[in-house]
Amino acid sequence: xxxxxxxxxxxxxxxxxxxxxxxxxxxxxxxxxxxxxxxxxxxxxxxxxxxxxxxxxxxxxxxxxxxxxxxxxxxxxxxxxxxxxxxxxxxxxxxxxxxxxxxxxxxxxxxxxxxxxxxxxxxxxxxxxxxxxxxxxxxxxxxxxx
Numbered sequence: 282x283x284x285x286x287x288x289x290x291x292x293x294x295x296x297x298x299x300x301x302x303x304x305x306x307x308x309x310x311x312x313x314x315x316x317x318x319x320x321x322x323x324x325x326x327x328x329x330x331x332x333x334x335x336x337x338x339x340x341x342x343x344x345x346x347x348x349x350x351x352x353x354x355x356x357x358x359x360x361x362x363x364x365x366x367x368x369x370x371x372x373x374x375x376x377x378x379x380x381x382x383x384x385x386x387x388x389x390x391x392x393x394x395x396x397x398x399x400x401x402x403x404x405x406x407x408x409x410x411x412x413x414x415x416x417x418x419x420x421x422x423x424x425x426x427x
Contacts, residue, residue, distance in 0.1 A: 297334060301342065308379035309342035311335050314409065316373055326369035332376075332406060333364055336417040339376035340402040344388070344421040347380035351392040354426040360399055364417040372409030376417070378402055388423060397424040 294301065298317065302310040313320065313327065313335050322328040337359060345357055380388070384400045391398035399422045406415040 293334070294338060297331065297338070299335065299338060301338065303342070303346055306379065307343065307346050307385070308377065309339045309346060310375060310377045311338040311342065312373065312375040314373045314375075324369065326371055327374045327408070329366060332366070332370055332374045332415065333362070333417070335374050336364065336376040336378075336404045336406060336415075337362070337419065339378040340404045340417060340419040341421055343378040343380045344400060344402050344419075344423070347385045348388045348392060348423060351389040352423065355392055355397075356424040356426060358422050358424070360420040360422040362417060362419045364415060366415040368408075368412065368414050370406065370408040370414040374409075374414065375407050375411075376404050377407075378404040392423060392425065395425050397422065399423075 297313055298315050300312045300314060316327055320327055320331045345352060380402060387398055399420050402419045402421050404417040408414050
């Protein structure tokens with residue numbers, strides 16, 4: 282199964298009930314549009330760890346899409362993350378991310394050479410009304426399979 286297809290089948294993504302779009306330009310959009318009771322906090326907003334999880338799917342997903350076939354068999358992990366919440370997400374949350382062409386080349390060159398690499402991936406968060414709710418920056422690590 283291709284990594285991008287696996288992104289739709291992972292139990293974590295299914296539990297979140299995400300709609301995940303992988304675009305031809307390499308961008309990834311993950312949307313929680315049907316929040317469950319366990320996704321929402323006592324104020325009726327999408328709980329912060331759930332918003333982070335949606336952001337992680339988009340950020341790591343964009344990195345995996347950028348790696349393309351060079352990433353087949355590579356181990357991909359979030360090395361670090363910083364999230365800035367700007368306002369509560371109401372009615373759902375969407376995370377959008379895309380890896381730039383410079384990082385794309387870096388990932389593919391490193392993996393084709395049998396090396397690993399770390400890249401920065403930025404994610405924008407909006408709520409169901411398309412209001413900006415936060416940003417996230419991940420450092421995504423690619424490591425060759427052992």
